[in-house]
Amino acid sequence: MEKRELLASFEELEQMALQMQNTIAAVKEELDELVEQNAELEIENAHLRARLQELDARKKPRVDRTTKNGLSKSRQNLEKLYDEGFHVCNVDNMYGSRRINDEPCVFCQDVIYGERR
Structure with a gap:
Protein backbone atom coordinates (compact mmCIF):
# COMPACT_ATOMS: atom_id res chain seq x y z
CA MET A 1 0.00 0.00 0.00
CA GLU A 2 1.26 3.43 -0.87
CA LYS A 3 1.35 6.23 1.67
CA ARG A 4 -1.59 8.02 0.05
CA GLU A 5 -3.70 4.88 0.01
CA LEU A 6 -2.79 4.24 3.63
CA LEU A 7 -3.71 7.79 4.59
CA ALA A 8 -6.98 7.57 2.66
CA SER A 9 -7.82 4.28 4.37
CA PHE A 10 -7.03 5.77 7.75
CA GLU A 11 -9.27 8.82 7.08
CA GLU A 12 -12.08 6.52 5.93
CA LEU A 13 -11.68 4.46 9.11
CA GLU A 14 -11.73 7.65 11.18
CA GLN A 15 -15.00 8.76 9.52
CA MET A 16 -16.55 5.35 10.18
CA ALA A 17 -15.51 5.56 13.84
CA LEU A 18 -17.07 9.02 14.16
CA GLN A 19 -20.31 7.79 12.58
CA MET A 20 -20.39 4.84 14.96
CA GLN A 21 -19.75 7.13 17.93
CA ASN A 22 -22.66 9.37 16.86
CA GLU A 44 -49.14 5.65 36.18
CA ASN A 45 -50.11 1.98 36.05
CA ALA A 46 -49.77 1.74 39.83
CA HIS A 47 -51.97 4.83 40.21
CA LEU A 48 -54.60 3.34 37.95
CA ARG A 49 -54.56 0.05 39.85
CA ALA A 50 -54.88 1.92 43.15
CA ARG A 51 -57.80 3.94 41.75
CA LEU A 52 -59.53 0.74 40.63
CA GLN A 53 -59.07 -0.72 44.09
CA GLU A 54 -60.54 2.46 45.60
CA LEU A 55 -63.56 2.22 43.34
CA ASP A 56 -64.03 -1.48 44.16
CA ALA A 57 -63.78 -0.85 47.90
CA ARG A 58 -65.87 2.31 47.93
CA LYS A 59 -68.00 1.18 50.81
CA LYS A 60 -65.03 0.54 53.10
CA PRO A 61 -63.67 3.67 54.80
CA ARG A 62 -60.06 4.48 54.09
CA VAL A 63 -58.15 4.55 57.35
CA ASP A 64 -54.43 4.70 56.64
CA ARG A 65 -52.81 6.59 53.76
CA THR A 66 -49.33 5.27 54.49
CA THR A 67 -48.22 1.81 53.54
CA LYS A 68 -44.86 0.23 52.83
CA ASN A 69 -42.19 1.41 55.27
CA GLY A 70 -44.55 4.11 56.51
CA LEU A 71 -44.26 6.04 53.23
CA SER A 72 -47.19 7.72 51.55
CA LYS A 73 -47.97 6.74 47.99
CA SER A 74 -46.35 9.90 46.63
CA ARG A 75 -43.15 9.18 48.55
CA GLN A 76 -43.26 5.58 47.35
CA ASN A 77 -43.43 6.92 43.78
CA LEU A 78 -40.43 9.15 44.46
CA GLU A 79 -38.61 6.18 45.98
CA LYS A 80 -39.36 4.12 42.86
CA LEU A 81 -38.02 6.86 40.57
CA TYR A 82 -34.92 7.15 42.77
CA ASP A 83 -34.41 3.38 42.63
CA GLU A 84 -34.71 3.58 38.82
CA GLY A 85 -31.68 5.91 38.87
CA PHE A 86 -33.28 9.37 38.68
CA HIS A 87 -32.91 12.39 40.94
CA VAL A 88 -36.04 13.34 42.89
CA CYS A 89 -34.51 16.35 44.63
CA ASN A 90 -34.85 19.92 43.44
CA VAL A 91 -31.24 20.91 44.15
CA ASP A 92 -29.75 22.67 41.11
CA ASN A 93 -32.81 21.61 39.08
CA MET A 94 -31.66 17.99 39.14
CA TYR A 95 -35.18 16.53 39.40
CA GLY A 96 -35.70 13.91 36.72
CA SER A 97 -32.08 13.80 35.58
CA ARG A 98 -30.14 10.56 35.75
CA ARG A 99 -27.92 9.84 38.73
CA ILE A 100 -24.48 9.02 37.34
CA ASN A 101 -23.61 5.39 38.13
CA ASP A 102 -26.63 5.37 40.50
CA GLU A 103 -24.60 7.29 43.09
CA PRO A 104 -26.51 8.04 46.29
CA CYS A 105 -27.92 11.55 46.69
CA VAL A 106 -28.44 12.81 50.23
CA PHE A 107 -30.89 15.45 49.02
CA CYS A 108 -33.05 12.88 47.22
CA GLN A 109 -33.04 10.62 50.27
CA ASP A 110 -34.08 13.57 52.42
CA VAL A 111 -37.00 14.26 50.08
CA ILE A 112 -38.13 10.62 50.30
CA TYR A 113 -37.38 9.74 53.94
CA GLY A 114 -36.90 13.18 55.55
CA GLU A 115 -39.91 13.25 57.85
CA ARG A 116 -39.41 9.67 59.05
CA ARG A 117 -35.91 10.18 60.46
Whole structure:
Protein backbone atom coordinates (compact mmCIF):
# COMPACT_ATOMS: atom_id res chain seq x y z
CA MET A 1 0.00 0.00 0.00
CA GLU A 2 1.26 3.43 -0.87
CA LYS A 3 1.35 6.23 1.67
CA ARG A 4 -1.59 8.02 0.05
CA GLU A 5 -3.70 4.88 0.01
CA LEU A 6 -2.79 4.24 3.63
CA LEU A 7 -3.71 7.79 4.59
CA ALA A 8 -6.98 7.57 2.66
CA SER A 9 -7.82 4.28 4.37
CA PHE A 10 -7.03 5.77 7.75
CA GLU A 11 -9.27 8.82 7.08
CA GLU A 12 -12.08 6.52 5.93
CA LEU A 13 -11.68 4.46 9.11
CA GLU A 14 -11.73 7.65 11.18
CA GLN A 15 -15.00 8.76 9.52
CA MET A 16 -16.55 5.35 10.18
CA ALA A 17 -15.51 5.56 13.84
CA LEU A 18 -17.07 9.02 14.16
CA GLN A 19 -20.31 7.79 12.58
CA MET A 20 -20.39 4.84 14.96
CA GLN A 21 -19.75 7.13 17.93
CA ASN A 22 -22.66 9.37 16.86
CA THR A 23 -24.91 6.33 16.42
CA ILE A 24 -24.00 5.00 19.87
CA ALA A 25 -24.69 8.40 21.46
CA ALA A 26 -28.09 8.60 19.75
CA VAL A 27 -29.03 5.08 20.85
CA LYS A 28 -27.94 5.85 24.42
CA GLU A 29 -30.07 8.99 24.47
CA GLU A 30 -33.10 7.07 23.18
CA LEU A 31 -32.49 4.34 25.77
CA ASP A 32 -32.41 6.93 28.57
CA GLU A 33 -35.71 8.35 27.32
CA LEU A 34 -37.24 4.87 27.16
CA VAL A 35 -36.12 4.04 30.70
CA GLU A 36 -37.59 7.31 31.97
CA GLN A 37 -40.83 6.74 30.06
CA ASN A 38 -41.02 3.18 31.39
CA ALA A 39 -40.67 4.42 34.98
CA GLU A 40 -43.41 7.00 34.40
CA LEU A 41 -45.71 4.38 32.87
CA GLU A 42 -45.11 1.99 35.78
CA ILE A 43 -46.06 4.73 38.22
CA GLU A 44 -49.14 5.65 36.18
CA ASN A 45 -50.11 1.98 36.05
CA ALA A 46 -49.77 1.74 39.83
CA HIS A 47 -51.97 4.83 40.21
CA LEU A 48 -54.60 3.34 37.95
CA ARG A 49 -54.56 0.05 39.85
CA ALA A 50 -54.88 1.92 43.15
CA ARG A 51 -57.80 3.94 41.75
CA LEU A 52 -59.53 0.74 40.63
CA GLN A 53 -59.07 -0.72 44.09
CA GLU A 54 -60.54 2.46 45.60
CA LEU A 55 -63.56 2.22 43.34
CA ASP A 56 -64.03 -1.48 44.16
CA ALA A 57 -63.78 -0.85 47.90
CA ARG A 58 -65.87 2.31 47.93
CA LYS A 59 -68.00 1.18 50.81
CA LYS A 60 -65.03 0.54 53.10
CA PRO A 61 -63.67 3.67 54.80
CA ARG A 62 -60.06 4.48 54.09
CA VAL A 63 -58.15 4.55 57.35
CA ASP A 64 -54.43 4.70 56.64
CA ARG A 65 -52.81 6.59 53.76
CA THR A 66 -49.33 5.27 54.49
CA THR A 67 -48.22 1.81 53.54
CA LYS A 68 -44.86 0.23 52.83
CA ASN A 69 -42.19 1.41 55.27
CA GLY A 70 -44.55 4.11 56.51
CA LEU A 71 -44.26 6.04 53.23
CA SER A 72 -47.19 7.72 51.55
CA LYS A 73 -47.97 6.74 47.99
CA SER A 74 -46.35 9.90 46.63
CA ARG A 75 -43.15 9.18 48.55
CA GLN A 76 -43.26 5.58 47.35
CA ASN A 77 -43.43 6.92 43.78
CA LEU A 78 -40.43 9.15 44.46
CA GLU A 79 -38.61 6.18 45.98
CA LYS A 80 -39.36 4.12 42.86
CA LEU A 81 -38.02 6.86 40.57
CA TYR A 82 -34.92 7.15 42.77
CA ASP A 83 -34.41 3.38 42.63
CA GLU A 84 -34.71 3.58 38.82
CA GLY A 85 -31.68 5.91 38.87
CA PHE A 86 -33.28 9.37 38.68
CA HIS A 87 -32.91 12.39 40.94
CA VAL A 88 -36.04 13.34 42.89
CA CYS A 89 -34.51 16.35 44.63
CA ASN A 90 -34.85 19.92 43.44
CA VAL A 91 -31.24 20.91 44.15
CA ASP A 92 -29.75 22.67 41.11
CA ASN A 93 -32.81 21.61 39.08
CA MET A 94 -31.66 17.99 39.14
CA TYR A 95 -35.18 16.53 39.40
CA GLY A 96 -35.70 13.91 36.72
CA SER A 97 -32.08 13.80 35.58
CA ARG A 98 -30.14 10.56 35.75
CA ARG A 99 -27.92 9.84 38.73
CA ILE A 100 -24.48 9.02 37.34
CA ASN A 101 -23.61 5.39 38.13
CA ASP A 102 -26.63 5.37 40.50
CA GLU A 103 -24.60 7.29 43.09
CA PRO A 104 -26.51 8.04 46.29
CA CYS A 105 -27.92 11.55 46.69
CA VAL A 106 -28.44 12.81 50.23
CA PHE A 107 -30.89 15.45 49.02
CA CYS A 108 -33.05 12.88 47.22
CA GLN A 109 -33.04 10.62 50.27
CA ASP A 110 -34.08 13.57 52.42
CA VAL A 111 -37.00 14.26 50.08
CA ILE A 112 -38.13 10.62 50.30
CA TYR A 113 -37.38 9.74 53.94
CA GLY A 114 -36.90 13.18 55.55
CA GLU A 115 -39.91 13.25 57.85
CA ARG A 116 -39.41 9.67 59.05
CA ARG A 117 -35.91 10.18 60.46
